[in-house]
Amino acid sequence: MERAYSLWEKGLSGSHHVWGKVELDQRGKVDMKVFPHEKYPFLNKIGKIFGIGHLDQQIRILFNLRNFDILYSPYSKSNTKLLLFLKALGLFRKPIVVTIHQPFWKGKNENKFFRSYSRFYILNYTASIFLSEPLLDKTIKLLKIPEKDYRNKFSLAQWGPDMTYYERYCVKRKSFEECDFFMSAGHTDRDFETLIEAFRGLDYKLKIFCTPKSVPKTLDIPPNVELNWEVTLSFDLIPYYQRSIAILIPLKYPMYKEGCQGMTSLQDVVSFGKPLIMTRNPCLNLDVEKAGIGYCVDMYDVEGWKEKLKILKENKDIWNKMSDNSELTFKETFNSDIFAAQLEKVLLSVYKDKKE
Known part of the structure; x- marks a missing residue:
């Protein structure tokens, strides 16, 4: 600490x-x-x-x-x-x-x-x-x-x-046109393998930030997916969060371990006023779909990920609305x-x- x-x-x-x-x-x-x-x-x-x-x-x-x-x-x-x-x-x-x-x-x-x-x-x-x-x-x-x-x-x-992030990053978030890739960062119970499969064949870029212990087991990484296990400090990730289209939180865990997985990444979602797509986790206090800040998909659902990725990449109005809701969630409840x-x-x- x-x-x-x-x-x-x-x-x-x-x-x-x-x-x-x-x-x-x-x-x-x-x-x-x-x-x-x-x-x-x-x-x-x-x-x-x-x-x-x-x-x-x-x-x-x-x-x-x-x-x-x-x-x-x-x-x-x-x-x-x-x-x-x-x-x-x-x-x-x-x-x-x-x-x-x-x-x-x-x-x-x-x-x-x-x-x-x-x-x-x-x-x-x-x-x-x-x-x-x-x-x-x-x-x-x-x-x-x-x-x-x-x-x-x-x-x-x-x-x-941290509320100081609000004025520093959230309110001054980049426009839809300035964001050119999706990103996913984390290490606890992450399902990067499913996420990689979802990006296979798509014309979208994905940047994954993990730790040496959570590097995905996928052997044939497609060219539009970039892995990085050297950038770990929150401060160093800021430029990537700012330019991301959305923050992705893929999760996998047995039901008996279901807790607040993904909670730390949710902090980053609202800090930067971003939309998100995440694996459904009913144990979290924040219902991201009800709050209008993103989408949930089922565990291991490759097609579900593809569907939601296309919506956010190709619909500026939906992206802007979710970004606004993300900022409001940060300001008022989270x-x-x-x-x-x-x-x-x-x-x-x-x-x-x-x-x-």
């Missing part, structure tokens, strides 16, 4: 990647400090042996209990496993507030022991902020959590992009200020309960 904050300070990344800290600093009611991520790497190697990620950070937190009132962890399970275990034993008494953007059950909810374990796990957090109402509802239903147990623990917050307001409300409520 300190790297994300450092990138924001240098103007290389949006504040939303620091998950509310920047906006809370500006609001002035909550003093949030970024706890260093790693100091003793060997502890993390030991943690991996026992299935505990980020053990180094968690141990150092135990030696800094006097320096904070609430522990806020935007990635919940990934770096709170030890602390939550100690909390269950009554040995860690600080409140823990987390955001939830992925499912807790991982397809094993029919196993009574696993379901009980998952329910016990999530209810040990002092407060859980879900980034999607469908994900919240799904969690309650699949883990069979009684209302009395989650009523004062679960809440919703719409995570959205931004960092809205997220920070809800986060602040939760943190202040937890702090009040702690003092009482």
Whole structure:
């Protein structure tokens, strides 16, 4: 997180990647400090042996209990496993507030022991902020959590992009005539293979930005598709976002893993006032078709992708309307200020309960 904050300070990344800290600093009611991520790497190697990620950070937190009132962890399970275990034993008494953007059950909810374990796990957090109402509802239903147990623990917050991007990029977006390619960037659960097949034979250009681990397995890449796994910083991607016709979010995952996949890329869609086409994901809080900012296609649907690509490439009026709606969505319902307001409300409520 300190790297994300450092990138924001240098103007290389949006504040939303620091998950509310920047906006809370500006609001002035909550003093949030970024706890260093790693100091003793060997502890993390030991943690991996026992299935505990980020053990180094968690141990150092135990030696800094006097320096904070609430522990806020935007990635919940990934770096709170030890602390939550100690909390269950009554040995860690600080409140823990987390955001939830992925499912807790991982397809094993029919196993009574696993379901009980998952329910016990999530209810040990002092407060859980879900980034999607469908994900919240799904969690309650699949883990069979009684209302009395989650009523004062679960809440919703719409995570959205840095509002400073609005004037900088969204309002000053390029015209339809200035945009000459489609682009897709990301790495989690991406289905670049289906996307490449959709562009095969089309007279449109596609630029894919991925990581070395998410490079598509397709061997015969058509000449109109360009792969890049070297450009990874948000700042370096800005010129490409500005000149893109639309942002494409192809996804693939088993249904038990269905969570908020594609959510980070949605930040880029509205930040630059762009239309989008994405694989349908009912767990996201933003219904892109209802909001009028883009189209959804079914998983692995090559023909569906081709159909929607042609519409956006050949219909300037539709493109302009979706771009306007994307900008409006950013301004009114999907931004960092809205997220920070809800986060602040939760943190202040937890702090009040702690003092009482």
